Each structure stands twice: as structure tokens, then as C-alpha cells.
Amino acid sequence: MLKERFSxxxxxxxxxxxxxxxxxxxxxxxxxxxxxxxxxxxxDTGLNDFESLMVWATNFCGAAVSAFIGAAVSTRLKRRLSFxxxxxxxxxxxxxxxxxxxxxxxxxxxxxxxLFGISFxxxxxxxxxxxxxxxxxxxxxxxxxxxxLFIGLGVFLLGIIAITDLTARTLxxxxxxxxxxxxxxxxPSEKVLERTTEKSFLSILRARSFILYFIPWWMFCLVNYASxxxxxxxxxxxxxxxxxxxxxxxxxxxxxxxxxxSDIVGRKRVIITGFTMLGLGYAVLGTFPENSFSWxxxxxxxxxxxxVFHTLxxxxxxxxLAYGAPSEKYYALGGxxxxxxNFLRLVIGSYIVEAVSVYTVFSLASFFLxxxxxxxxxxxxxxxxxxxxxxxxxxxIDKAKKVKEKYT
Numbered sequence: 001m002l003k004e005r006f007s008x009x010x011x012x013x014x015x016x017x018x019x020x021x022x023x024x025x026x027x028x029x030x031x032x033x034x035x036x037x038x039x040x041x042x043x044d045t046g047l048n049d050f051e052s053l054m055v056w057a058t059n060f061c062g063a064a065v066s067a068f069i070g071a072a073v074s075t076r077l078k079r080r081l082s083f084x085x086x087x088x089x090x091x092x093x094x095x096x097x098x099x100x101x102x103x104x105x106x107x108x109x110x111x112x113x114x115l116f117g118i119s120f121x122x123x124x125x126x127x128x129x130x131x132x133x134x135x136x137x138x139x140x141x142x143x144x145x146x147x148x149l150f151i152g153l154g155v156f157l158l159g160i161i162a163i164t165d166l167t168a169r170t171l172x173x174x175x176x177x178x179x180x181x182x183x184x185x186x187x188p189s190e191k192v193l194e195r196t197t198e199k200s201f202l203s204i205l206r207a208r209s210f211i212l213y214f215i216p217w218w219m220f221c222l223v224n225y226a227s228x229x230x231x232x233x234x235x236x237x238x239x240x241x242x243x244x245x246x247x248x249x250x251x252x253x254x255x256x257x258x259x260x261x262s263d264i265v266g267r268k269r270v271i272i273t274g275f276t277m278l279g280l281g282y283a284v285l286g287t288f289p290e291n292s293f294s295w296x297x298x299x300x301x302x303x304x305x306x307x308v309f310h311t312l313x314x315x316x317x318x319x320x321l322a323y324g325a326p327s328e329k330y331y332a333l334g335g336x337x338x339x340x341x342n343f344l345r346l347v348i349g350s351y352i353v354e355a356v357s358v359y360t361v362f363s364l365a366s367f368f369l370x371x372x373x374x375x376x377x378x379x380x381x382x383x384x385x386x387x388x389x390x391x392x393x394x395x396x397i398d399k400a401k402k403v404k405e406k407y408t
Contacts, residue, residue, distance in 0.1 A: 019183055020131045021147045023084065024315070026180030027127055029154035030091065030173065031120040035059075035342075037169055038116055041098060041109055044166070051106050053347060055113045060343040062117025064336060067125055068201065071332035074126035075198055081184055084130065087123030088181045094119040095174035098166055124335065125328035132319030132327040137383060138263055144315035145259025148307065152252040201329055210321055212379035214334065216275065216372035217313045220305075221341035223365045227282070228345060230361045243299040250303025251310070258308035259316070266383045267312055267320070272376050278305040279369035286362030314338060320382035 038059065042052055074083055094115040101108035135143055158176065163169055204210055262270045281301035288294040318330035 016134055017143055017146075019186075020134050020143070021150050022180060022183045023127050024131060024147050025150040025154055026088075026176065026183075027091075027120065027124060028151045029158060030095075030177050030180070031116070032155050033158050033169075033173055033176065034095070034116045034120070037098065037166070037173060038113055040164075040166065040169070041104065041112065045104050045106075045109055047106065047109065051109075054106070055109055056343055056346050058110050059113040059117040060339055062114045063121035063339055064117075065121070066118040067121035067332045067335060068329075070122040071125035071328040074123075074129065075326045075328050077126075080126050080130045083126055084123055085181070085184045087119075087126070088177060088184065090122075091119035092174055092177045092181060095177050096170060098170045121339075125332040128315070128319070128331040129326060129328040131315070132322065132331075135319070137320055140319060141259040141262035141267065141312060141316045141383075142256075143259070144311045145256040145307075147315055148255035148259075148311045149252045152248060152255070156248065198326055199329060201333060204329055204333060207321075209380050209382075210330070210333075212375045213271075213313075213317055213321070214337075215375045216271070217309075217334070218337045219368050219372040220275070220278075220309055220313075221337040222344070223282075223368050224302075225341040225345040227361055227365050230356070243295070246296075246299050247303035247306060250300060251307035254304045254307035255311045256307075258304075259311045262308075262312060262316070263383065266381045267317060268376060268379055268381045270308060271312060272373055274305045274308045275369055275373050275376070277301045279366050279373075282362050282366035282369060286359055286366055289359065289362065317382060 038055070042055055047055065070087070074080060077083055097112045097115050098104075101112060104112075131143075131147075132140070158172065161172065163172070258270055258274075278301050281298040284294045285298045313334065318334040319327045321327075322330050
């Protein structure tokens with residue numbers, strides 16, 4: 001009974017939903033934990049600024065380039081699970097690289113950084129394409145919200161493990177990847193794909209609908225990650241710790257709420273609302289940076305934005321915009337701002353803190369976020385208008401039934 005209700009709500013069988021959620025959540029949580037291990041290695045090795053820059057550039061380039069290559073390769077395949085199995089098996093062995101290169105110099109750290117980047121990037125477009133083909137447009141965001149919730153839970157669970165020993169953390173990373181590999185060994189069902197409408201990366205970038213969503217996503221990633229070092233530097237450490245916890249809870253909650261709402265009223269309305277709220281949050285923070293209310297107001301709207309935007313921009317929209325065509329290349333391009341902004345935060349974050357005042361950073365962030373709404377005004381709604389109207393009509397009918405039952 002519960003499985004049937006889940007299938008009706010999400011448009012996908014419970015077992016298939018579990019497979020897609022585990023595949024995506026396992027990959028993202030693995031990368032976040034691997035990235036944290038890489039930061040520990042960089043700190044423990046005592047690399048200078050230039051060597052650290054090389055390490056992070058290697059990781060970013062490895063993830064980005066391998067994502068484009070993986071998308072091009074997987075687009076030609078009629079079945080993805082064998083490809084995903086090889087990718088995850090490679091990730092399992094790559095997880096053990098810090099143990100192999102125990103006596104680390106800069107060359108060893110660069111190899112680990114490259115392996116971690118490739119182990120994440122190469123199969124992610126295929127993984128997301130598998131998700132897009134396993135879901136329907138009218139229910140994709142709802143399941144995406146559940147997926148992001150599981151990502152948050154996974155990051156939290158691995159984060160609370162108070163282990164600093166590098167070997168132990170490396171083994172945890174490998175075990176986590178191995179657990180994700182088990183889901184493919186259970187042989188989930190997979191449909192044979194007809195690859196007849198393959199598009200090039202250039203043709204996708206020329207598509208008006210893609211660009212109108214891609215530009216705001218770029219702006220959100222750059223603004224959010226550029227302001228993070230300033231927030232950490234300006235506010236008290238205890239506040240940053242509390243706000244991070246609050247944001248994590250809100251992001252998980254609103255990933256589900258935002259995903260469900262996006263399947264009812266459409267992606268565009270939810271995204272515009274999110275940008276407006278976040279822009280207002282930065283405006284209040286820039287105007288009253290020393291007021292406690294502005295701190296917590298920003299924390300709330302930022303947590304909501306993280307949940308909604310990551311559900312839609314990382315998991316949902318690029319599958320929608322493919323309109324039934326292979327979506328791997330859409331996801332490879334759509335994931336680029338997420339990777340690049342994280343790289344820039346590590347590389348130039350300290351320079352932003354030193355060169356720009358807190359008032360200027362938050363005011364500029366507010367300006368660019370409000371500016372990001374302009375492309376969205378002209379962007380097409382990816383949820384079919386027919387589905388929006390059907391759900392609105394169903395809502396009116398349900399309300400009418402409740403009113404009738406109340407007075408009869």
C-alpha cells in the first residue's frame with residue numbers, strides 16, 4: 001500500500017526511486033568527504049600557496065574535463081548501468097589513493113587530487129541522465145528534493161564521525177563508495193535507450209532556454225561562494241557554527257518542499273521567488289551587518305535558497321531542458337558553475353576578505369542576485385503548462401469537496 005502511494009506521488013516505482021537516490025547521493029557525499037580529506041592532506045603536507053593552487057586546479061580540471069568526456073561517451077550508450085558500475089569501481093580504488101601515497105610530496109598530492117576529480121566527474125552526467133530517464137517531468141523535482149535531503153543526511157553522518165586519522169578516513173571513504181556500488185550489483189531494471197537525437201555541447205550552449213537558466217545559476221554560485229569567506233571572517237565563530245547548522249536543516253527541509261512545489265506551480269516561479277528572497281537577505285545584511293536580526297534573517301533565506309536551488313539546478317532543470325533527448329551533456333554543462341565556484345572560493349576567498357569591505361560584498365551580492373531575476377523573466381517554464389493547470393484544477397476540486405463535506 002505504501003509503495004503504491006509513493007509511486008502515485010512520484011510517478012516512479014519505489015525500488016527504482018531508491019536506486020536513483022542512492023546512486024546520486026552516494027556520489028555527491030563521496031565527493032564532499034573526499035574533498036575534505038584532500039584539504040586535510042594539503043594542510044598536513046605544508047604546501048605553499050602556488051602548490052595548493054596547483055592541487056585545487058588539478059581537482060577542478062579533472063572533474064570538469066572528465067565530466068565532458070564521460071557525457072560524450074555515455075550519450076552513445078544504450079545502457080548505462082555497466083558504465084556506472086565501472087565508474088563506481090574506479091572510485092572505490094581511487095578512494096584508497098591516500099594510503100598508497102603515504103609518503104606524500106607535491107607529486108603524490110597532485111595524483112590524489114586528479115583521481116578524486118575524475119572519480120567524481122567522469123560518471124556524474126551518466127548518473128544524472130539515468131535519473132532523468134527514470135523520472136517524468138511532472139514528478140522530477142519532487143524526487144530531486146528527496147535526493148538532496150539524502151545528500152544532506154549523508155554529509156551530516158560522515159561529518160559527525162570524529163576521526164582525524166588519514167588512513168581511517170580513507171577507509172571510510174572507500175567503504176562509502178563500496179556501499180553505493182552494491183546497489184548496481186542488485187541489478188536494478190533499466191530500459192534500453194534509443195540514441196537518435198544527440199546534441200553537441202555548442203548547440204546546447206546556443207539554446208535560448210538553456211542560457212536563460214544557466215546565467216542565474218552561475219550568478220548564484222559565484223555570489224554565494226564569494227561571500228562565504230567574508231561571512232566566516234566577519235561574524236563570530238559561534239554564530240557561523242550555529243548558522244551552518246540552521247542552514248543545513250532548512251536546506252534539507254526546503255529541498256523537499258521546494259521540489260514538491262516546483263512540480264505543482266512550476267520551476268520558474270519557485271526559482272524567481274528564491275532569488276528575490278536571497279537578494280533581500282543580502283540587502284538586509286549589507287545595510288545592517290551588525291544587527292543580530294539581519295544575521296538570522298540571512299541565515300534563514302540562505303538555507304531555503306540552498307535547498308531549492310540545488311534541488312532544481314543540480315538535479316532537475318537540465319533533465320527538463322533536454323526534452324526527451326539524452327541529458328548527459330546538459331548535466332555536464334549545468335554542473336560546471338558548482339565546481340568552478342567552489343574552486344574560486346578556495347583560491348581567491350582570502351583575497352576577497354582582504355580587498356573588499358563587508359558592506360561592499362553584501363551590497364554587490366544583493367545587486368547581482370536581483371539582476372539574475374531578469375533572464376528568468378524570459379525563461380520558458382519547463383514543467384508542461386497542461387500539468388500545472390491539471391494540478392490547479394485538482395486542488396480546486398479537493399477544496400470544493402472539503403467545503404461540501406463541512407456543510408452537509
